Amino acid sequence: MSSTLSQPLAPATAAAPRSRPPARRRRPARAVWRSVWTGALTALVLVVVVYPLVWLVLGSLKTQPEFLNNPTFALPESWTNLDNYVTAVTDGNLGTYARNSVIAVLPSLALTILFGVAAGFALEVMVWKGRATTLLLFLAGIMVPGQMILLPLFTMYFEVGLTGSLWPLIITYTAIGLPLTVFMMATFFRGVPREIFEAATLDGANVLRMFLAVGLPLVRNAIFTVALVQFFFIWNDLLIALTFTNRDELRTIQVGLLNFRGQFGQVDYGPTFAAVCLNVFGTLAIYLFLNQRVMKGLTAGSVKG
Amino acid sequence: MRHVLGDRRAIALLLGPALVVYTLVMLVPVVWSLGYTFFEGNTITGFEPVGLDNFARLAADPAVREALWFTARFAVVLTIVQVVVGYLLALLYVFVLRRASGVVRTLVFFPVVLPTVAVALLFQQLFESAPRTGPVNALLEAVGIGGVDWFASGSTAFWVIIAMETWRSMGFYAVLLYAGLVDIPEETLESARLDGASGPRLVRHIVLPLSLPVLLSSVIFSINGTLKVFDSVLALTNGGPGSQTTPLTLYMYQTSFTYGEYGFGSSIALLLTMLCLVVTLFIFRSSRRDLTKA
Numbered sequence: 270m271s272s273t274l275s276q277p278l279a280p281a282t283a284a285a286p287r288s289r290p291p292a293r294r295r296r297p298a299r300a301v302w303r304s305v306w307t308g309a310l311t312a313l314v315l316v317v318v319v320y321p322l323v324w325l326v327l328g329s330l331k332t333q334p335e336f337l338n339n340p341t342f343a344l345p346e347s348w349t350n351l352d353n354y355v356t357a358v359t360d361g362n363l364g365t366y367a368r369n370s371v372i373a374v375l376p377s378l379a380l381t382i383l384f385g386v387a388a389g390f391a392l393e394v395m396v397w398k399g400r401a402t403t404l405l406l407f408l409a410g411i412m413v414p415g416q417m418i419l420l421p422l423f424t425m426y427f428e429v430g431l432t433g434s435l436w437p438l439i440i441t442y443t444a445i446g447l448p449l450t451v452f453m454m455a456t457f458f459r460g461v462p463r464e465i466f467e468a469a470t471l472d473g474a475n476v477l478r479m480f481l482a483v484g485l486p487l488v489r490n491a492i493f494t495v496a497l498v499q500f501f502f503i504w505n506d507l508l509i510a511l512t513f514t515n516r517d518e519l520r521t522i523q524v525g526l527l528n529f530r531g532q533f534g535q536v537d538y539g540p541t542f543a544a545v546c547l548n549v550f551g552t553l554a555i556y557l558f559l560n561q562r563v564m565k566g567l568t569a570g571s572v573k574g
Numbered sequence: 575m576r577h578v579l580g581d582r583r584a585i586a587l588l589l590g591p592a593l594v595v596y597t598l599v600m601l602v603p604v605v606w607s608l609g610y611t612f613f614e615g616n617t618i619t620g621f622e623p624v625g626l627d628n629f630a631r632l633a634a635d636p637a638v639r640e641a642l643w644f645t646a647r648f649a650v651v652l653t654i655v656q657v658v659v660g661y662l663l664a665l666l667y668v669f670v671l672r673r674a675s676g677v678v679r680t681l682v683f684f685p686v687v688l689p690t691v692a693v694a695l696l697f698q699q700l701f702e703s704a705p706r707t708g709p710v711n712a713l714l715e716a717v718g719i720g721g722v723d724w725f726a727s728g729s730t731a732f733w734v735i736i737a738m739e740t741w742r743s744m745g746f747y748a749v750l751l752y753a754g755l756v757d758i759p760e761e762t763l764e765s766a767r768l769d770g771a772s773g774p775r776l777v778r779h780i781v782l783p784l785s786l787p788v789l790l791s792s793v794i795f796s797i798n799g800t801l802k803v804f805d806s807v808l809a810l811t812n813g814g815p816g817s818q819t820t821p822l823t824l825y826m827y828q829t830s831f832t833y834g835e836y837g838f839g840s841s842i843a844l845l846l847t848m849l850c851l852v853v854t855l856f857i858f859r860s861s862r863r864d865l866t867k868a
Contacts (some may be wrong), residue, residue, distance in 0.1 A: 325699075339707065344623075388588065404588070412850050414802045416823055418831070420607060422605035427617050444598075447596050468827070476579065476584035477588075480584075507809070545692045545696055549688055558680060560684075564683050
């Protein structure tokens with residue numbers, strides 16, 4: 270739709286294709302004014318989004334006296350000063366927290382995907398009475414705020430003796446991820462022509478084989494997308510992790526980061542900046558390679574709000 | 575083949591694990607939590623029945639009213655701000671940047687995936703006033719307005735939370751609304767242009783009415799998410815100063831785990847769930863309308 274738009278909304282940035290030289294020649298002053306205006310607007314948007322992150326990285330390289338004596342926009346005096354990162358990982362226990370996060374996130378992610386994909390298949394491809402109601406039951410879970418299940422779960426884990434381990438996190442994450450996974454997988458299976466499954470049954474495949482050999486490969490991409498979405502939800506969770514990690518050694522990276530303030534006090538800027546940076550770099554690494562898929566997946570899962 | 579796709583054992587095997595985990599860890603606790611509203615106490619000290627006291631307290635407690643007011647104000651203001659900013663960005667992508675918008679879209683979306691705690695710590699520093707001046711106050715001082723102690727009062731802290739959440743989510747709403755805008759048929763825009771509509775008038779009379787459905791969905795998603803706000807507030811202000819920025823979610827958490835009142839905590843959680851339920855009913859209606867359209 271881009272090239273057919275009229276000249277008042279002329280190409281703006283330097284990167285825009287020069288597809289409309291006639292318009293520019295006809296009203297040069299106005300076109301130039303417009304491209305300056307839109308260029309400035311785009312630059313402003315990018316500065317608002319990117320500058321805080323740049324400032325964060327710069328801050329992680331500064332020493333405490335630099336923080337207190339130099340202006341806030343100043344560049345770090347040394348570009349290779351990684352002391353803050355060392356302090357954050359060693360004194361700040363960031364390594365332990367990151368390990369806990371991985372231990373809690375990976376099993377629950379695997380389980381929620383495995384259970385969710387199978388359930389999505391059973392609810393959308395299989396034919397049985399009550400499947401619409403069951404799907405609704407799962408959907409209702411998207412709406413339930415975490416606060417509603419927190420206290421009974423606390424009691425349950427306490428009675429069963431799971432308190433003091435990472436199991437409460439793994440179990441809770443698995444369950445909380447299910448509604449959205451089931452909902453999204455059911456949607457993806459709905460998009461697969463039914464004839465494919467019916468043909469497979471005519472060929473004599475039994476249902477489980479069909480699920481593994483026909484169903485799974487068809488939605489392989491979708492599974493990856495859903496897994497990516499769930500990863501961000503679980504990795505960035507604070508509520509569940511805060512409730513069920515009662516000891517410092519159990520803290521996930523988000524809870525650990527939250528307590529950085531307490532540990533160093535508000536004044537120890539460098540290590541705090543470095544710790545935040547490390548947390549940001551983790552998601553940045555994933556986003557660098559998979560941004561289009563992340564954007565598509567997260568907007569598709571927007572019902573979660 | 576109906577026979578094969580209706581195989582009960584296979585259905586049980588595929589659906590079973592999800593249903594069991596979901597029932598035990600979500601459905602049972604929801605009912606259990608409803609039961610807690612008639613008791614007071616906690617796991618350590620034990621529970622005793624209190625009848626309807628928790629609901630009477632819910633109605634009378636000024637802190638509940640304050641938290642409810644904050645939650646509603648926050649949900650409404652943030653929804654308006656993030657959907658409007660998202661829509662403006664989407665217009666920028668579609669009509670100004672066009673083909674070149676890919677990189678901008680991707681960059682502006684990035685904060686969406688950042689951990690909330692990390693963003694909150696970043697914004698604490700950005701808006702800091704003492705002992706050192708953060709970039710926002712430095713900027714304000716440079717243009718002669720003078721620095722503001724953002725976290726000293728509830729009203730300014732409120733806007734810092736709004737700013738942070740907008741920064742975090744505008745890229746998300748921009749992409750959501752962008753998808754709606756590119757669906758507007760080119761012929762419709764072209765014929766409007768032949769009729770002399772351009773720029774702001776084209777947006778107001780043609781683009782805006784045609785993107786109303788996707789705008790409505792965004793508003794509903796946003797309200798549903800913002801009513802449950804927890805991480806951002808906890809990490810940025812921890813409800814303070816005092817309890818001036820405490821939403822229902824945080825008040826429930828403090829009641830339950832700081833004061834050990836599971837019964838009253840469950841009652842607050844129920845209030846929150848009812849709020850979300852009303853909004854979710856709207857989601858269902860709007861998403862169903864979308865399905866019939868597609």
